[in-house]
Amino acid sequence: MKKALFLTLILLLAFPVLAYAADEGPTPAALQLAVDSVWVMLAAILVIFMQAGFALLESGSTRMKNAGHVAGKTILTFGLCGLAFWALGFGFAFGDGNSILGFKGFFFDGTEEMAAASFSSLSFSDVPGSIKFLFQLAFVGVSLAIAWGGFAERAKLSVYFVFGVLFTVVIYPFVAHWIWGGGWLAEHGKQDFAGSTVVHLQGATAALAATLLLKPRLGKYNKDGKPNLIPGHNQVLSVLGVIILWIGWFGFNPGSTLSAVNDGFFGFIAMNTNLAAAAGGVAALLVSWLYFGKADIPSMLNGVLAALVAITASCAFVETWAAVVIGLVAGTLTFFTAQWFEKAGIDDPVYAFSVHGIAGMWGSLSTGFFASPRLVEIVGVGKEGLFYGGGLHQLGVQAMGVAVSFVFVFVLSYAILWVMKQTMGLRVTEEEEIMGLDISEHGTYGYPEQMKKAGNETVVV
Amino acid sequence: MDKWMERFDVSIYSAVSTEQLRGLRERMHVELKLSQFSDVVEWNRTVNSAHDRLIAGTVALAEQTMRLEGLGTPPVPYAFAAVGSAGRAEQTLWSDQDNAIVYADPPEGREEEAETYFRQLSERIFDWLRSAGYPPCPGNVLCTNAAWRKPLSGWLAMIEGWRDDPIWENVRYLLMIADIRCLYGDAGLIERIRTDYLESLGKRSGLLVHMLQNTLHHKITIGVLGNIITERYGEDAGAFDIKYGAYIPLVNGIRLLALSAGLNEGSTLGRLEQLRASGHYSPDEIERWREAFKTALELRSAASHEKEDGMYSSRGMIDPNTLSKSGKRRLKSCLRTGIGLQQTVRKTVERMAESTARERGGSA
Numbered sequence: 101m102k103k104a105l106f107l108t109l110i111l112l113l114a115f116p117v118l119a120y121a122a123d124e125g126p127t128p129a130a131l132q133l134a135v136d137s138v139w140v141m142l143a144a145i146l147v148i149f150m151q152a153g154f155a156l157l158e159s160g161s162t163r164m165k166n167a168g169h170v171a172g173k174t175i176l177t178f179g180l181c182g183l184a185f186w187a188l189g190f191g192f193a194f195g196d197g198n199s200i201l202g203f204k205g206f207f208f209d210g211t212e213e214m215a216a217a218s219f220s221s222l223s224f225s226d227v228p229g230s231i232k233f234l235f236q237l238a239f240v241g242v243s244l245a246i247a248w249g250g251f252a253e254r255a256k257l258s259v260y261f262v263f264g265v266l267f268t269v270v271i272y273p274f275v276a277h278w279i280w281g282g283g284w285l286a287e288h289g290k291q292d293f294a295g296s297t298v299v300h301l302q303g304a305t306a307a308l309a310a311t312l313l314l315k316p317r318l319g320k321y322n323k324d325g326k327p328n329l330i331p332g333h334n335q336v337l338s339v340l341g342v343i344i345l346w347i348g349w350f351g352f353n354p355g356s357t358l359s360a361v362n363d364g365f366f367g368f369i370a371m372n373t374n375l376a377a378a379a380g381g382v383a384a385l386l387v388s389w390l391y392f393g394k395a396d397i398p399s400m401l402n403g404v405l406a407a408l409v410a411i412t413a414s415c416a417f418v419e420t421w422a423a424v425v426i427g428l429v430a431g432t433l434t435f436f437t438a439q440w441f442e443k444a445g446i447d448d449p450v451y452a453f454s455v456h457g458i459a460g461m462w463g464s465l466s467t468g469f470f471a472s473p474r475l476v477e478i479v480g481v482g483k484e485g486l487f488y489g490g491g492l493h494q495l496g497v498q499a500m501g502v503a504v505s506f507v508f509v510f511v512l513s514y515a516i517l518w519v520m521k522q523t524m525g526l527r528v529t530e531e532e533e534i535m536g537l538d539i540s541e542h543g544t545y546g547y548p549e550q551m552k553k554a555g556n557e558t559v560v561v
Numbered sequence: 562m563d564k565w566m567e568r569f570d571v572s573i574y575s576a577v578s579t580e581q582l583r584g585l586r587e588r589m590h591v592e593l594k595l596s597q598f599s600d601v602v603e604w605n606r607t608v609n610s611a612h613d614r615l616i617a618g619t620v621a622l623a624e625q626t627m628r629l630e631g632l633g634t635p636p637v638p639y640a641f642a643a644v645g646s647a648g649r650a651e652q653t654l655w656s657d658q659d660n661a662i663v664y665a666d667p668p669e670g671r672e673e674e675a676e677t678y679f680r681q682l683s684e685r686i687f688d689w690l691r692s693a694g695y696p697p698c699p700g701n702v703l704c705t706n707a708a709w710r711k712p713l714s715g716w717l718a719m720i721e722g723w724r725d726d727p728i729w730e731n732v733r734y735l736l737m738i739a740d741i742r743c744l745y746g747d748a749g750l751i752e753r754i755r756t757d758y759l760e761s762l763g764k765r766s767g768l769l770v771h772m773l774q775n776t777l778h779h780k781i782t783i784g785v786l787g788n789i790i791t792e793r794y795g796e797d798a799g800a801f802d803i804k805y806g807a808y809i810p811l812v813n814g815i816r817l818l819a820l821s822a823g824l825n826e827g828s829t830l831g832r833l834e835q836l837r838a839s840g841h842y843s844p845d846e847i848e849r850w851r852e853a854f855k856t857a858l859e860l861r862s863a864a865s866h867e868k869e870d871g872m873y874s875s876r877g878m879i880d881p882n883t884l885s886k887s888g889k890r891r892l893k894s895c896l897r898t899g900i901g902l903q904q905t906v907r908k909t910v911e912r913m914a915e916s917t918a919r920e921r922g923g924s925a
Contacts, residue, residue, distance in 0.1 A: 326798035390786055
């Protein structure tokens with residue numbers, strides 16, 4: 101008898117709908133909220149998972165002796181960013197304020213009251229504030245991860261602490277506010293659906309400033325300026341990283357609708373995203389084949405990422421055929437700029453500025469060409485592009501947004517890093533760089549067995 | 562130039578020390594620059610004559626000093642031969658030494674004595690050539706290597722062994738033998754090797770197919786769009802590998818065509834002449850190949866070179882940016898011709914293999 105009673109209770113718990121027997125069930129509005137929330141939550145998770153993609157890509161593309169450091173700092177900086185963005189960055193970027201910066205919403209408590217009171221720029225979406233926060237945090241995290249590309253293999257760990265916080269609080273929020281937080285660029289109709297400018301160009305520009313101030317890695321250039329190949333230690337990790345980023349982008353772009361109830365529009369965005377990535381990868385591989393005589397895998401990976409970066413701004417504004425073209429151009433353009441930077445003596449270890457900066461600029465400008473009227477109407481930002489009879493207006497707005505953002509981030513990053521260079525120093529010592537950052541910054545190797553063996557033979561730079 | 566060669570001859574004849582030989586090598590570098598000649602073929606002929614004489618002089622001197630030191634005289638007739646670019650008479654001013662010694666089969670009981678003598682001779686020659694600025698061949702194709710210092714019967718057996726087991730490495734050696742040339746001593750011994758080699762090649766055309774893969778291994782380096790492909794990284798970043806990207810593929814291709822036609826000739830230009838005479842290919846085609854080869858020779862002589870520890874060497878790289886517009890055009894034309902040549906080689910050998918198969922009533 102007791103057993104039967106017990107079982108019934110368990111069954112009751114398994115069917116909570118029995119408890120609802122008295123109500124009518126959730127209202128359509130509540131259902132919409134739930135569906136939107138689940139979608140944006142999923143998107144946030146996908147974008148946060150892109151941190152894994154960055155960890156794999158960056159460590160695969162750098163040397164074994166730095167692997168633990170490069171991979172590990174991804175978690176460190178995402179943690180720092182998570183705290184700093186919650187404390188100050190979110191408020192500056194999306195809080196109510198003026199057209200330059202937000203002044204409300206610091207130390208967000210996750211309640212809907214605070215969300216409604218402080219974040220009117222995000223109020224177009226019914227998704228709970230906490231999920232919106234997570235989603236935006238994921239984006240800052242990506243932007244910061246991109247910036248680290250310029251620091252790879254030679255920056256001190258303390259630099260990551262300091263610059264990680266400063267980027268999240270002082271640099272990123274400005275441009276984010278201007279374009280997404282209800283700021284002045286948004287008022288001009290700047291189209292940047294998921295962040296070619298806000299996320300990728302910002303991160304890449306900071307990377308560029310760091311690359312210039314840190315100077316090339318030891319052994320990268322000979323005395324006569326000829327570049328040496330410093331190959332990554334594991335192409336498989338790099339490829340896996342790019343695949344994770346590709347998949348993650350399905351949260352990045354379509355998620356930026358901040359809603360799932362939009363006649364499947366977020367599906368259209370996903371399609372554009374995928375088409376661009378495909379075009380970019382194939383184009384880059386073919387171009388490398390023609391140029392080098394051999395199809396180059398790292399170039400292909402860069403092409404995929406560049407195309408994804410480019411379509412990030414335009415995914416909701418362009419037709420599918422345009423997505424292919426944008427991806428193709430991004431993949432090709434990035435290939436040549438990567439060669440150019442290397443020849444020019446700028447050592448960008450994971451090609452951060454070519455892939456995210458140049459492609460970010462191209463992507464942002466591309467809506468000025470390809471934005472189609474029907475899509476502009478759906479999204480409600482800006483005007484149609486040059487190829488649809490919109491003239492040069494939108495292109496001008498896009499160009500202005502790109503130029504201003506680039507200059508702002510570059511000057512500010514360079515200034516901050518320059519001050520850091522004078523006060524705390526940016527770069528590890530020569531011995532530390534040759535030994536590897538794993539052992540010098542962290543005390544153990546990421547690949548202890550491999551490095552122990554290598555330690556007995558001649559050390560290769 | 563004949564006067565120069567005469568004086569050079571006299572200097573070699575009267576040289577009694579390695580320092581003097583070294584000095585003569587340096588004279589070559591100063592007085593035989595390409596710019597002093599109107600035609601690269603002339604230059605090539607002169608430089609190689611000078612090399613031949615210098616090397617022969619070194620061997621003679623080595624022999625002489627061994628006699629004076631009481632180490633004996635050659636117990637049997639022998640030949641000092643060269644393979645590689647020396648064998649083809651295509652050395653630059655910075656080539657390395659690829660050499661071999663073939664000696665007549667010693668009579669019963671004197672094998673030990675012969676082996677000892679020639680070993681000591683080879684070591685002396687090698688050392689002196691090295692101090693005269695000829696770096697050793699990195700593949701150890703040297704008379705100091707016992708495999709390349711044998712009696713005639715040993716040589717014929719070794720070559721037979723390569724033919725019986727045509728793995729990649731052995732086929733590479735077989736192709737080298739096609740270039741072998743006597744520089745000093747009994748040329749008849751080398752002739753025996755060459756005739757034996759060509760005869761058996763004629764009987765076993767299956768070998769040609771093996772040689773095809775080896776021959777086409779080094780591809781002409783030109784992009785699909787006709788762009789010159791240069792090195793990406795390192796010391797030679799931005800440079801074009803004229804040796805392995807143009808010269809070697811041309812040499813290998815023409816060599817295999819000559820072998821397929823059964824022609825006994827060791828130099829690339831000589832092979833082209835004989836191919837023209839044989840009528841297998843149109844005079845226009847031969848002329849194009851000849852032009853391409855001349856371009857390769859010329860650019861190869863312009864490759865950057867070093868002098869390290871007293872030895873001259875070159876990595877065979879040129880910087881396309883130093884070429885004039887017409888120079889670049891000639892290089893591209895040379896490379897395009899090279900691609901055509903490699904296709905012709907492939908077609909020729911495959912056709913021969915097919916016809917042999919048909920004769921035998923099955924596949925090769």
